[in-house]
Amino acid sequence: MTGRSSQDWRKLTLGVVGLGLIGGSVCLGAAGFRGASRFGSIIGFDADPQARAQAVELGLVERCAPSVPELVQEADIIMLAVPVKAMGQVLRACIELGEQPFAGKIVSDVGSVKASVRACFEAALGGMPASVVLGHPIAGSEKSGVFAGRADLFVNHKVILTPLENTDVDAVAQISALWTLLGADVLEMTVEHHDRVLASTSHLPHLIAFSLVDTLAVQDDSLDIFRYAAGGFRDFTRIAGSDPVMWHDIFLENKTAVLESLELFSKDLQRLRTAIESGDSEQLLGVFTRAKAARDHFGTMLANKPYRQKMTSRELKFVAGPATQLSGAIRVPGDKSISHRSIMLGALAEGLTTVEGFLEGEDALATIQAFRDMGVVIEGPEAGSVKVHGVGLHGLKAAPGPLYLGNSGTSMRLLSGLLAAQQFDSVLTGDESLSKRPMKRVIDPLGEMNALVESENDGRPPLKISGKRPINAIHYDLPVASAQVKSAVLLAGLYADGETSVHEPAPIRDHTERMLRGFGCEVLTEGPVCRLRGGQKLTACHIDVPADISSAAFFMVAASIAADADVTLKHVGVNPTRTGIIEILRLMGADLQVSNEATVGGEPVADIRVRSSRLKGINIPPALVPLAIDEFPVLFIAACCAEGKTVLTGAEELRVKESDRIQVMADGLLELGFASKVTSDGIEIEGRGATSDPVFQSGSVDSHGDHRIAMAFSVAAIRAGGPVTIHRCANVATSFPDFPGIAANIGMQIDITDAEL
Numbered sequence: 132m133t134g135r136s137s138q139d140w141r142k143l144t145l146g147v148v149g150l151g152l153i154g155g156s157v158c159l160g161a162a163g164f165r166g167a168s169r170f171g172s173i174i175g176f177d178a179d180p181q182a183r184a185q186a187v188e189l190g191l192v193e194r195c196a197p198s199v200p201e202l203v204q205e206a207d208i209i210m211l212a213v214p215v216k217a218m219g220q221v222l223r224a225c226i227e228l229g230e231q232p233f234a235g236k237i238v239s240d241v242g243s244v245k246a247s248v249r250a251c252f253e254a255a256l257g258g259m260p261a262s263v264v265l266g267h268p269i270a271g272s273e274k275s276g277v278f279a280g281r282a283d284l285f286v287n288h289k290v291i292l293t294p295l296e297n298t299d300v301d302a303v304a305q306i307s308a309l310w311t312l313l314g315a316d317v318l319e320m321t322v323e324h325h326d327r328v329l330a331s332t333s334h335l336p337h338l339i340a341f342s343l344v345d346t347l348a349v350q351d352d353s354l355d356i357f358r359y360a361a362g363g364f365r366d367f368t369r370i371a372g373s374d375p376v377m378w379h380d381i382f383l384e385n386k387t388a389v390l391e392s393l394e395l396f397s398k399d400l401q402r403l404r405t406a407i408e409s410g411d412s413e414q415l416l417g418v419f420t421r422a423k424a425a426r427d428h429f430g431t432m433l434a435n436k437p438y439r440q441k442m443t444s445r446e447l448k449f450v451a452g453p454a455t456q457l458s459g460a461i462r463v464p465g466d467k468s469i470s471h472r473s474i475m476l477g478a479l480a481e482g483l484t485t486v487e488g489f490l491e492g493e494d495a496l497a498t499i500q501a502f503r504d505m506g507v508v509i510e511g512p513e514a515g516s517v518k519v520h521g522v523g524l525h526g527l528k529a530a531p532g533p534l535y536l537g538n539s540g541t542s543m544r545l546l547s548g549l550l551a552a553q554q555f556d557s558v559l560t561g562d563e564s565l566s567k568r569p570m571k572r573v574i575d576p577l578g579e580m581n582a583l584v585e586s587e588n589d590g591r592p593p594l595k596i597s598g599k600r601p602i603n604a605i606h607y608d609l610p611v612a613s614a615q616v617k618s619a620v621l622l623a624g625l626y627a628d629g630e631t632s633v634h635e636p637a638p639i640r641d642h643t644e645r646m647l648r649g650f651g652c653e654v655l656t657e658g659p660v661c662r663l664r665g666g667q668k669l670t671a672c673h674i675d676v677p678a679d680i681s682s683a684a685f686f687m688v689a690a691s692i693a694a695d696a697d698v699t700l701k702h703v704g705v706n707p708t709r710t711g712i713i714e715i716l717r718l719m720g721a722d723l724q725v726s727n728e729a730t731v732g733g734e735p736v737a738d739i740r741v742r743s744s745r746l747k748g749i750n751i752p753p754a755l756v757p758l759a760i761d762e763f764p765v766l767f768i769a770a771c772c773a774e775g776k777t778v779l780t781g782a783e784e785l786r787v788k789e790s791d792r793i794q795v796m797a798d799g800l801l802e803l804g805f806a807s808k809v810t811s812d813g814i815e816i817e818g819r820g821a822t823s824d825p826v827f828q829s830g831s832v833d834s835h836g837d838h839r840i841a842m843a844f845s846v847a848a849i850r851a852g853g854p855v856t857i858h859r860c861a862n863v864a865t866s867f868p869d870f871p872g873i874a875a876n877i878g879m880q881i882d883i884t885d886a887e888l
């Protein structure tokens with residue numbers, strides 16, 4: 132649907148019936164913010180003669196028609212902005228114009244209950260004319276009357292249109308264009324869906340606000356109550372100041388849907404009452420933490436920020452600049468792999484698990500949300516602290532709907548193993564990138580364990596996991612060096628009768644095994660095989676999440692390639708299954724010093740000091756590939772800045788990460804004037820080293836929504852001849868929220884722009 136040009140509108144007369152808050156605002160918005168009318172003329176009618184006179188005086192309309200039929204005759208587009216209750220009378224008045232009073236006109240309304248407005252049309256006109264498009268702007272206010280109108284009332288508000296099967300598509304397009312002109316976002320749904328949604332999101336809250344204020348107002352000490360009522364009362368009850376007659380009508384008109392949501396709410400309220408009475412703190416915390424998470428999510432959605440939502444309508448762009456001097460000591464956010472596992476194992480444990488240093492990135496938040504959906508009480512995260520109220524191995528409950536795991540492969544694969552062993556069915560979904568990632572690697576071994584994980588999409592998400600199936604212990608030889616697959620099998624193995632063992636073809640991260648031990652579980656590791664007996668109890672513990680070496684890697688490369696750098700990365704996790712980046716950079720001649728080594732909660736940590744160095748190209752030993760699997764995008768940047776050739780082989784896994792990290796990096800490098808040679812399982816990069824500075828041209832690259840690609844090119848900018856613009860960076864928040872802010876602390880310059888696509 133395309134909007135009309137201003138030229139088109141100027142040929143038309145807009146007629147607004149009902150000049151209260153909504154009708155008046157339609158007039159003012161249509162008149163244009165700068166006073167120049169966008170319409171040929173705007174006329175109005177209101178049942179109240181005084182309102183008619185005031186509307187003209189206030190400049191809402193040029194003039195008022197003496198009756199509804201006369202307005203209908205004159206106008207081309209008619210907006211019936213009268214209360215739902217008055218609709219029948221307005222329509223009956225139009226009958227004097229003949230059987231089809233709206234022929235050749237386009238008509239819409241603004242009523243809050245669509246089924247009853249439709250019934251009014253059917254009763255008055257014997258059916259719904261094709262040129263009538265029912266609609267509802269979600270832009271009320273507790274103010275009403277002819278003085279309440281505002282030209283910008285609808286800006287950035289939603290308008291729901293509810294066209295019927297016979298509604299004329301051109302009429303829908305015109306009414307949609309009118310609302311767009313007034314600044315609104317237009318969407319469509321059925322009449323029934325609209326009435327159900329509004330019953331819960333608007334009508335029920337109004338009912339509760341009216342009821343609460345009334346309950347308090349009739350108490351003896353009401354004056355005191357109101358005098359001392361704090362901000363919470365004021366915020367919560369603002370809508371009790373709304374027009375009583377209008378709301379009285381709405382409740383009676385939307386009776387069925389309102390009663391349904393009231394019934395649901397009453398049950399939940401009763402449950403809270405019982406929880407308070409019996410001192411059931413678990414139940415109270417469960418409701419409150421879930422509600423807080425949902426409200427926070429709602430807040431970020433309203434602010435158009437990317438928490439668990441598809442980033443289709445907005446683009447986050449980084450513009451990174453060259454830098455020569457980098458210095459300072461920083462601590463990057465918590466390890467993503469360990470953060471995920473702290474929630475999963477904490478939920479399965481008995482008792483309260485406390486976590487600090489938790490990564491508040493969207494991937495780990497998606498895991499938290501999934502467990503909340505399965506009935507686990509999780510407090511936080513609050514400045515990296517999380518409290519997980521474990522429910523025990525058999526305490527998870529079926530989620531009310533599919534579990535949405537955003538961009539996170541780790542969440543989906545580990546949860547597949549865990550959920551395959553539950554007494555309920557589950558569905559796992561994810562964003563566009565996750566929906567393309569291979570899941571057969573977990574479907575197959577879990578199938579061998581008698582689990583049923585199904586994909587209708589050639590082994591890709593969504594995954595349907597059947598519960599209530601006994602899980603068999605197996606020995607599994609991992610065909611790919613994947614810690615996610617190993618962990619999925621081990622988590623399912625927790626529920627099996629007997630010993631599950633996994634053989635890894637090369638060393639891969641072992642956080643699951645280490646953390647299980649921290650929870651009191653016996654997990655044996657003998658060379659490449661780890662074993663675990665099913666049925667073991669997990670006991671809650673404290674987890675200190677180290678800084679993520681995969682995030683620190685960006686600054687290790689940044690400091691290595693910058694002309695003058697001395698950067699210290701604090702409290703970094705240096706588990707030997709993760710230190711491939713350190714080993715590879717050292718082989719390339721980087722100056723990395725590891726100090727303050729310690730062990731926290733079974734995981735080694737250290738500070739890493741990095742200074743500028745003359746890197747040289749190497750053949751990356753294949754054995755190091757799994758130990759640095761997430762660090763290759765930024766290692767490619769290091770290779771470009773090295774002297775000589777770097778060759779990566781045995782890294783085909785990179786092609787099935789959040790993007791095809793080999794191809795997407797090579798494409799981006801080319802945009803910056805740097806040609807590389809892509810191979811099926813790696814890349815060859817002829818470094819430019821010190822012989823060419825800048826190494827990269829200024830330019831513009833597409834990260835394909837892959838966080839690690841976006842951050843790698845931000846690092847490349849250090850050695851570019853001018854700014855590097857990186858598109859689709861919103862997913863940086865999956866693993867490294869505030870990457871630009873932390874980068875700025877050592878002297879990197881990354882500007883963020885948030886633009887409409």
Ligand SMILES: O=C(O)C1=C[C@@H](OP(=O)(O)O)[C@@H](O)[C@H](O)C1
Pocket residue numbers: 467468469541612613614615616618640760761784
């Ligand atoms: O187990 C984990 O936490 C992870 C394992 C790796 O994936 P694979 O198991 O697919 O190699 C890694 O790429 C991912 O970022 C996190």
Ligand SMILES: C=C(OP(=O)(O)O)C(=O)O
Pocket residue numbers: 467494538539540541542761788789839866
């Ligand atoms: C591959 C990654 O994560 P995941 O598999 O959890 O999406 C990553 O963080 O680079």
